[in-house]
Amino acid sequence: MITEKEILHALSYVQEPDLHKDLVSLNMIKDIEINDLSVEFTVVLTTPACPLKEKIETDCVAAIHQYVNDKAIVKVNMISNVSSNRQDKFVLPGVRNIVAVISGKGGVGKSTVASNLAIALSQTGARIGLLDADIYGPSQALMFGLNGQQPYLEDVGGKSMMIPLENYGVKVMSVAFLLKPDQAVAWRGPLVSSALKQFISDVSWGDLDYLIVDMPPGTGDVHLTLLQTTPLTGVVVVTTPQEVALADAQKAVAMLSMIPVKIPVLGVVENMSWFTPIELPDNKYLIFGEGGGQKLADYCSSPLLTQVPLYMDIMNGGDTGIPAALRANTPYGKIYGQMAQAVAQQVAILNGVVAQSS
Ligand SMILES: Nc1ncnc2c1ncn2[C@@H]1O[C@H](COP(=O)(O)OP(=O)(O)OP(=O)(O)O)[C@@H](O)[C@H]1O
Ligand SMILES: [Mg+2]
Incomplete structure (x- = not known):
């Protein structure tokens, strides 16, 4: 008769590949059921976007065959409970991880990366919000097909809060929802700081696994306010491959060290990496040069998460309010899926490191 103790002993030889500790010490095993040679249990992952699910499952089965009984019939169930290392929940309570998408230079594709990241993460089953913090040039209302709509107010704990709009499984909040179509934002100087703080704290997001900002x-006062007001888990830096973009991106990273709290760089996304015409699928044209993403990643000592080529469908997706990541089986959909996994993986590693050191 197989015992629970034997199963846990076997699983203590299975490592969580990112956290470099075994599944039993990490408290990731639940609900073990044994019936003669049938063994069933649940592995609680730190993110539903875990890129190593299959490896963990294979390793579990192999360990039970090796250490318990090679004839055992093993069923591994996978669920997730997204990890968090937030201590102060005064701002944005209920939000487990907050990831800002930054760049030095404008127009490199931050908003496109942010919208597609949010959608690709939501497709894994994670609960996702997207905060458009670009008060002067908000684009997420358009990118999510929510132009012209308005959030409604609800009483939450005696306070009037804005309820985000929702599309494609993502809760979205943008200053664009508060403006009339032809109205520009005229907030200036100190007003911007207080307006932004209010904007961030007056939204009721509910429970979220990841909030993408x-x-x-650029790297002005608005950024410093945002970085200081929002308790960020980390940032994703977007750059294009050429040298000028790289220099600006380095400025954005340097800005992170100007505030007292340490904000980790989760990784770099190189956007517009190359162009491949449909009729010449083996050709790669390096329109904006090459190497910028890797250089920036080396500069930040963090990984190059992904390279996103130029695709007309990505641009059209943004313009038509139907982001490209929704088409998960296309080549670009797969790239966005892999980008989401890479970001979630870095968040999980960071949370694991913080948990182990505290
Ligand atoms: N990989 C891509 N392939 C094709 N077009 C892209 C890609 N990434 C972004 N674009 C397009 O490039 C333009 C700029 O992108 P986006 O608005 O996301 O940049 P941004 O960094 O947010 O700009 P800003 O600094 O103004 O906020 C948009 O028209 C977008 O559709
Ligand atoms: Mg933008």
Whole structure:
């Protein structure tokens, strides 16, 4: 008769590949059921976007065959409970991880990366919000097909809060929802700081696994306010491959060290990496040069998460309010899926490191 103790002993030889500790010490095994040679249990992952699910499952089965009984019939169920290392929940309570998408230079594709990241993460089953923090040039209302709509107010704990709009499984909040179509934002100087703080704290997001923040371009006061007001888990830096973009992106990273709290760089997304015409699928044209993403990743000592080529469908997706990541089986859909996994993986590693050191 197989015992629970034997199963746990076998699983203590299975490592979580990112956290470099075994599944039993990490408290990831639940609900073990044994019936003669049938063994069933649940592995609780730190993110539904875990890119190593299959490896973990294969390793579990192999360990039970090796250490318990090679004839055991093993069924591994996978669920997730997204990890978090937030201590102060005064701002944005209920949000487990907050990831800002930043860049130095404008127009490199932050908003496109942010919207597609949010959708690709939501497709894994994670609960996702997207905050468009680009108060001067908000784009997420358009990218999510929510132009012209308005959030409604609800009483939450005696306070009037804005309820985000929702599309494609993502809760979206943008200053664009509060403006009339032809109205520009005229907030200036100190007003911007207080307006932004209010904007961030007056939204009722509910429970979210990841809140993605689409940042404005550049490295000014607005950025410092945003970085200080929002308790960020980390940032994703977007760059294009050429040298000028790289220099600006380095400025954006340097800005992170100007505030007292340490904000980790989760990784770099190189956007517009190359162009491949449909009729010449083996050709890669390096329109904006090459190597910028890797250089920036080396500069930040963080990984190059992904390279996103130029695709007309990505641009059209943004313009028509139907983001490209929704078409998960296309080549670009797959790239966005892999980008989401890479971001979730870095968040999980970071949370694991913080948990182990505290
Ligand atoms: N990989 C891509 N392939 C094709 N078009 C892209 C790609 N990434 C972004 N674009 C297009 O490039 C333009 C700029 O992108 P986007 O608005 O996301 O940049 P941004 O960095 O947010 O700009 P800003 O600094 O103004 O906020 C948009 O028209 C977008 O559709
Ligand atoms: Mg933008």
